[in-house]
Amino acid sequence: MSITDSNVLIIEHSIPVNLLLTQYLKRMGFSKILVCENAESGIKTFEGLALEKRDPIVFLGYHLPDNTAAGLISKLFAIAPDVKIIIETSLDRKDPKIRQLFSMGVFHYLQKPLRLSSVNHVLETIQKEVDEFNNIGIDGRRVLEILRSLKKTSVVRLAEYCNYDPKSLLPFLRRQQEKSVIYEVSKIREIGCRDCNSVNNISIFSCDSCGGQNFRRDTLIEHYDCGNISTHDTYDNEQCPKCNKRIKIIGGDYRVMNDFYICNECDQRFQTPHQNFICSKCGSKFSLDEANWIESKVFCFTNNQNETKPFEEQSEFSEIDTSEDLTIIQK
Ligand SMILES: [Zn+2]
Ligand SMILES: [Zn+2]
Ligand SMILES: [Zn+2]
Structure with missing residues (x-):
């Protein structure tokens, strides 16, 4: 054109x-x-x-x-x-x-x-x-509009949103960086799909035992005397539901365990829900152990154009090095 x-x-x-x-x-x-x-x-x-x-x-x-x-x-x-x-x-x-x-x-x-x-x-x-x-074939305006709406995002994620190869998007981003339209923040490691490397994944959490997602977060109380462990609301009037004795001194005859998860289906108690991922691109379901870690640079939209770094003299058409800007770490 x-x-x-x-x-x-x-x-x-x-x-x-x-x-x-x-x-x-x-x-x-x-x-x-x-x-x-x-x-x-x-x-x-x-x-x-x-x-x-x-x-x-x-x-x-x-x-x-x-x-x-x-x-x-x-x-x-x-x-x-x-x-x-x-x-x-x-x-x-x-x-x-x-x-x-x-x-x-x-x-x-x-x-x-x-x-x-x-x-x-x-x-x-x-x-x-x-x-x-x-x-x-980069639609610069679209890329910048998406980056501006996200404010800060990784090259891999941005490339995925815009449907470009991250390696072809980088030279464009580098050029915007030279013009101080965007700036580079840091590197990030993101969860990539086991099968297609997409970073667009949904986290799902489930019960350790039955795999159901119907669980709640609650506080447990352990009565040392009789060994009863149950949720704090079962200790009516500070009375142990098992031995009916009063609980008196925290740390002395009972202890409180905050942030426990209790499954509403199988009553299993667990400290950390089991985490899985579903890939939004290919639909694959995988665990953290099966994920591919994807490392890429993070760029941020420059909001206040005056707060940018001091200008460094650069040729208007400098060569851009695209090597080593993107790494996929296969498990
Ligand atoms: Zn996938
Ligand atoms: Zn369960
Ligand atoms: Zn008791």
């Missing part, structure tokens, strides 16, 4: 800059160009386009009359996490104010005064980026 079919939204207060940029873009083959001269109308227009799934490429002037570039950028990202924003400014790309925007996830920079060649270069970079993701 050629990005010249995309909508372009220019949010820039300088009329001469807008005219020049529009002229350049038309010469490159863009035809759907919208211009807003302040942040408020820029956001409104952007929202409208995003709602119709016509996400524009945004050219953003650094100085706006009614909002800071940083303020506007966080609003744009909140609407569409994968929006491509090109910041146009006369400030140097090493200027701390511009670096702050980079750390918020703005990846494309255009030096003012604008030149046709530099506008061309930045759009070529975006075209490459679009091609790269089209090649691996």
Whole structure:
């Protein structure tokens, strides 16, 4: 897909800059160009386009009359996490104010005064980026929407929700990490299905003895004198139901055992219910001993774009190492 079919939204207060940029873009083959001269109308227009799934490429002037570039950028990202924003400014790309925007996830920079060649270069970079993701067939918007709704999840789980191979999803996530849209939290080991490795499993708990799921949690009292063990409600008026003696001193003649499970079907008492898993994907039922442990990285959606790590200079198209990011530990 050629990005010249995309909508372009220019949010820039300088009329001469807008005219020049529009002229350049038309010469490159863009035809759907919208211009807003302040942040408020820029956001409104952007929202409208995003709602119709016509996400524009945004050219953003650094100085706006009614909002800071940083303020506007966080609003744009909140609407569409994968929006491509090109910041146009006369400030140097090493200027701390511009670096702050980079750390918020703005990846494309255009030096003012604008030149046709530099506008061309930045759009070529975006075209490459679009091609790269089209090649691996990742629907970036969907992935980010799912990750945002989950807030934090493992690569394996996210890949499963989106129906992608985790290894093909990782380069996309790495790129979002570079843009500080998401960040890596830690590694996690998850229960994988014995038969298909899916991490989408339901835990089921049952009675140790009969396997039924009709059990309750209760408190047991043991009377040392006669050895009776029964639930606390059987000790009516603090009287032992077996020997009818009064229980007096906790720790002296009786003890209390909290958090015991009692089966309502077979009356079995147990401290820990038996745990099994049912795979939501293939339906297989398996125990903890039979599970495959799957280790993968956990990513978290960056909520406050300003709280991200300081920007590190990176090439706009760095190679991504995908090795050793995913391990399946077979039993
Ligand atoms: Zn399975
Ligand atoms: Zn039972
Ligand atoms: Zn007793």
